[in-house]
Amino acid sequence: MTQVELAEKANVTRQTIIALEAQKYSPSLELAFRIAKVFDVPLEEAFQYN
Amino acid sequence: MQFLNNYSNRELNIWAELILDIIVSFYFFSKIFPLIINGQLYNEALVGIIANTIIISIIYSIFVFGAINTLTKREEKDERDYIYELKSYRISNIISQVSIYLLISLIVFNPINQVRLNEFTAPMIAMILLIITLLSSTGKSLTQLFNYRKNI
Numbered sequence: 380m381t382q383v384e385l386a387e388k389a390n391v392t393r394q395t396i397i398a399l400e401a402q403k404y405s406p407s408l409e410l411a412f413r414i415a416k417v418f419d420v421p422l423e424e425a426f427q428y429n
Numbered sequence: 430m431q432f433l434n435n436y437s438n439r440e441l442n443i444w445a446e447l448i449l450d451i452i453v454s455f456y457f458f459s460k461i462f463p464l465i466i467n468g469q470l471y472n473e474a475l476v477g478i479i480a481n482t483i484i485i486s487i488i489y490s491i492f493v494f495g496a497i498n499t500l501t502k503r504e505e506k507d508e509r510d511y512i513y514e515l516k517s518y519r520i521s522n523i524i525s526q527v528s529i530y531l532l533i534s535l536i537v538f539n540p541i542n543q544v545r546l547n548e549f550t551a552p553m554i555a556m557i558l559l560i561i562t563l564l565s566s567t568g569k570s571l572t573q574l575f576n577y578r579k580n581i
């Protein structure tokens with residue numbers, strides 16, 4: 380899945396996806412759930428706390 | 430056109446805002462300083478400069494923001510945009526508040542009048558308010574750009 384596709388499905392901008400991938404931005408709980416839903420995985424699988 | 434593709438629509442708008450602040454500051458201060466130095470800061474001249482500054486801002490906004498929003502795809506704001514916007518408004522608000530308190534002190538104590546440099550007139554207050562607007566707008570744009578660039 381491309382960044383643009385993920386951004387469209389999660390209803391955010393591509394820049395936000397770039398920042399998330401680079402671990403420069405922590406998403407809200409709502410956005411984290413939306414992204415996990417896009418990938419159809421549990422939240423703890425999509426995101427990990429470092 | 431390649432240049433436009435490297436920046437998001439939102440970032441281009443912020444850059445345009447910052448450039449507007451710089452153009453307005455340059456025009457405004459280049460006209461005001463000679464008047465201050467020569468002691469000719471009269472109301473008529475001041476009103477003309479303030480009016481021209483506002484007209485320049487409006488014309489620039491129509492053309493530049495119109496061009497940006499026509500040539501690039503407009504994006505809906507997401508949570509990250511709102512967070513950065515709030516951070517920038519906070520900085521802008523602090524600048525405005527501190528400046529307005531300083532302006533109130535100027536009006537109350539009027540040191541300008543005490544040293545008899547000039548009358549503290551309505552156009553002079555308008556000039557100071559314009560400077561405050563410029564400062565807070567520049568602070569807002571710089572904070573937003575800093576946040577967007579820091580995360581890429």
